[in-house]
Amino acid sequence: MDIRKAKIDDLSRIAEIYVFNNRMNYFPIFNDEAFSFGDLQVVSLVNNYFKRKEIIENIYVYDDGLIKGFIQMNGTEICKLYVDTFFQSKGIGNELIEFAIKEFQANNLWALEKNVRAISFYQKHGFCLTGQKQFEENTTEYLVKLER
16 A cells, blocks of 8 residues: 655645645636635645644655655544546545545545535545535535535
């Protein structure tokens, strides 16, 4: 298995994967240029989010010589699961989610309602929509809860 606990040296790559996924998947939904191409930057994300002890301690990377994806856990909740856009559809997301289910008994997460590709991915791994919704912070878009 190519999954291991993240280290400080991994953070710029983790943030890079997050930033580009966010721009590819969420910019078309939110259409917020100031956030997607201004506020959302690798260096500031590393310094203001990923470096926090409670965050980095719960990130695991898929690393086969190159970090191609990561998952962030909070107990049994999947907080983030991202695969570099160049390496998607190659089984990396499957390995990350199966790792989370096996190692952490992952059984819940929130996904953006309009991110149908992600919701379909989670459903293929036994997660079901619960009917619970909440607004994504400072937006008019909904997050939906999935449980296993």
